[in-house]
Amino acid sequence: MRKSLTLLAAAATLSTGAFAADYAIDPTHTFASFEIGHFGASVNRGRFDKKEGKISFDKAAKTGSVDVSFDVASVNTGTPNFDKHLQSAEILSAEKFPKARFVSTKFQFSGDKVSAVDGNLTLLGKTQPVTLKANQFACYESPMLKREVCGGDFETTIDRTAFGVNYGVDWGFPKNVRLVVQVEGVKQ
Template identity: 70%
Template sequence: MRKSLFALTAVAALFAGAAQAQSANYAIDPTHTFASFEISHFGAAVNRGRFDKKEGTVQFDKAGKSGKAEITFDVTSVNTGTPAFDKHLQSADLFDAAKHPTMKFVSSKFVFNGDKVASVEGQLTLLGKTGPLTLKANQFNCYDSPMLKREVCGGDFEATIDRTQWGMNYGVEWGFPKNVRLVVQIEAVKQ
């Protein structure tokens, strides 16, 4: 009888702990969230750009060490600082913004190292094709924002992708590299 009571108490405590560990919803803060890309230009310089318009949500459970994210980037908002280059990037040669005005990252797996997010695994949809993408966390933290009076979580992430996996082949025959470095800064505000 005593063992049964102990087992029942342990199961009840387990369920009570599971009920307390709930994910919270966060909204992307567009003033602190950017996706940038870098690609070598014939080994002489590095072309860089970013997407200025984005939206998304994150579900995050610190105690349960899990999370989900869905972030959409408007490729018509690509910004390199050179309008003519932006226009070429939006053309059918590269992002084909007329047919594919957005790219989306959807993740259902956050990988932890201790209490910190180490990486986020998911799927990137670009040019109508979806493929795996893992964003490695260079840093990650949650803090109470003194201005917003709410919790904010975010980090600095990076990955290198082979752009031809998504059908972006422009310039490969001339020597432009297939590999593109992605740098994603994200902060999201608890709702």
């Protein structure tokens, strides 16, 4: 009897198309960028160029998972001396903590579209919960790759001091850092 129920459940899942698909991160369309105020006069911006990870997504069941890491030493502000300072032990300590990592815990949906992804961000060995709000999200058939691609543009604001990034707070640099994550994954 148990075997029959298991087979029925499997058949029902297959007939509705409800199963997760794996997506490979497209490195040319996936970046984590940051913005932080600079003495109230301007905004410093940068991004992490090297990344790796995996995505699983089930549109029908409205579930998914993300596990993505960014190489801290790949920080790129367009100013090499600033990049080195960000990599230093004073700020991101890239030598001691070479990866920043986001692991999802839950996908949120608005209708059929992902509206946010809850998860945990690890930076400098400290892990904090974050919610990445989707500014846009879509899946499409790529005319170049001849495969389905899903992706979106997400953002959140973190308190950097919760991760131990305290540099410049005493001088008036803000604690809050805006993170913008663009990601696209190619269905495998």
